[in-house]
Amino acid sequence: MPMRIWPILSLLVLAGCIPAGRGSERRAPVRRPVAQAASTLSDAALRQCQADLRRAGVSFQALPDRSFGGGCDATAAVKLVAIGTPVTNLGAMRCPLALAFSRWVAQVAQVEAERTFGQPLRRIESFGTYACRPVNGQAGGRLSEHGHANAVDIAAFVLADGTRFTVKDGWGGVDDRVRRYLRAVHDAGCRRFGVVLGPDANAYHRDHFHFDMASGGYCR
Numbered sequence: 001m002p003m004r005i006w007p008i009l010s011l012l013v014l015a016g017c018i019p020a021g022r023g024s025e026r027r028a029p030v031r032r033p034v035a036q037a038a039s040t041l042s043d044a045a046l047r048q049c050q051a052d053l054r055r056a057g058v059s060f061q062a063l064p065d066r067s068f069g070g071g072c073d074a075t076a077a078v079k080l081v082a083i084g085t086p087v088t089n090l091g092a093m094r095c096p097l098a099l100a101f102s103r104w105v106a107q108v109a110q111v112e113a114e115r116t117f118g119q120p121l122r123r124i125e126s127f128g129t130y131a132c133r134p135v136n137g138q139a140g141g142r143l144s145e146h147g148h149a150n151a152v153d154i155a156a157f158v159l160a161d162g163t164r165f166t167v168k169d170g171w172g173g174v175d176d177r178v179r180r181y182l183r184a185v186h187d188a189g190c191r192r193f194g195v196v197l198g199p200d201a202n203a204y205h206r207d208h209f210h211f212d213m214a215s216g217g218y219c220r
């Protein structure tokens, strides 16, 4: 691994999407300042984003800006109502994330399902979007992008015929097609989201793909 990756890698380990109560024994001490609020989106950019969602045939509800304390907030956020494929557990998402995610579902996850399995997806299962997670549970710890409604975790896929496969079992599993599919949708995510983390990134992501819109440009 090139040395230059280490700073961002350590940051990502700290900034990852570790639900409270999971993997606490692995958590390293963190001495980072509390993250700033997610970069603001101008009114014009938000309107454009919402127009893009409508143009994509997405049904959504615009959410009022909210601040939840602890540095957590959800600004310029929407609640996706219908994007053409049912996705479980979606809460508030910043509009650019919602747009990138809706396109990833339609243009990547569904297209790859047809290509790989010869059938569409019936459903995608997520672990959620907004969650106020001070990553290591310590005051002063860096917030996950989930604390800004700027990340989504994808855990499983269900095909039209009812076949269900998870990131956790499928990524390193014996089913070649599932392995290929999961890598295809993961890798395509890297061209659409700011940061993509999966089972190869670290143990925290062994059971889901983390997609966020941070300006990290990191994919693993």
Ligand SMILES: [Zn+2]
Binding pocket: 016, 017, 018, 146, 151, 152, 153, 209, 210, 211
């Ligand atoms: Zn996550």
